[in-house]
Amino acid sequence: MRWDIGIDLGTQSVRVAELKNGPVMSAPATLAFREGNRAPICAGDIAERLEGRACEGVSVVHPLRDGVLENNLYAASLLQWLFKRSEAVSGRRRFGAMITCAPFARPVQKEALLTAAIDAGAAEAVLVRSDAAAAVGAGLDLNGPEAKLLVDVGAGKMTCTLFTFGRVAAFGYLPYGLNRIDDRVRRILRSDYGYRVGKAASEEIVHTLGSALPDKAPRDVIMHATGISMRERMPVNFDVETKPVLDACEDVVAELARLCCTVADSAPEELSADLNDAGAVLTGGGAALTELDRRLGQALGIPCRAADAPETCAIRGLWRIMEDPKAYTEMLQGQQSKQVW
DSSP states (O other): OOOEEEEEEOOOEEEETTTTTTEEEEOOOOEEEEETTTTTTEETTHHHHTTTTOOEEEEEEEEETTTSSSHHHHHHHHHHHHHHHHHHTTTTTEEEEEEEEEOOOOOOHHHHHHHHHHHHSEEEEEEHHHHHHHHHHOOTTTHHHHOOEEEOSSSSSEEEEEEEEEEEEEEEESSOOOOHHHHHHHHHHHHSSOEEHHHHHHHHHHHHHSSSOOTTTTTTTTEEEEEETTTTTEEEEEEEEEEHHHHHHHHHHHHHHHHHHHHTTOOOHHHHHHHHHHHHEEEEEGSSSTTTHHHHHHHHHHEEESSSSGHHHHHHHHHHHHHHGGGGGEEEEEEEEEOOO
């Protein structure tokens, strides 16, 4: 089967690659529905702007939560919207779709995602491990004998995988991503300081003040933010200090460091020795967190680096897998075809 379109479907964003043109599109994995209607009123960037601003009767939703499928109807609507926007498959009766999927997704979730792709218009759909696609996009040779340790840090999930000979030698995951830091920042500002901020504001605060090495982060930095004062019930400008943001980062980063150490310790001795030379590679949008590579390198005792453009590694790797799917058959997680009567 020829795979004409590849989709890296994430918790926060979705990216599309075409077989002939490579990566062509990136958009928020967001849909907006009007109450009582099954068809979305908008998707992508426009729907994301409605988040936190939607009027009564309009809901803003995401098909995935914590890295796995939450609603197959939302997924089918988002995939259909992507298929219509893709020049490679728009208007075609038969085409194949390759979609990334979290390695820890349950069989029923994988089946629902495949069904959603078929319902959206694909003649055949196949799932690929998201960590394998990210590793290929980061330039790692998965089919080689040397061990490769990949840490995929996303908005909704975090995984650590050890690859060798095209197979998974050790694997671990956390069913949440760096979105948890944003949630904790909002909760701390609300409970300890009396301010309510939106999702976009919390992301900007974490991006500006967050760090994976709190001991070396500057403590005298203050960021100006806008939110709602719970005491005055009015929009106000206030200052955010570094300490609450670093505290929110530390819990999540410490869990990720323990996960990576557990995966490295469970690897066979010969593969563990390879890691001293190869080190670990960070992918995913969360790899941009300040000093995360140094923190994980110190925990593992091996070199650790962030891949080039880590947020796009999965879609670039998915495109390479589309070009030569036979070389990565061990990384496929399921396949489904449209039934023709």
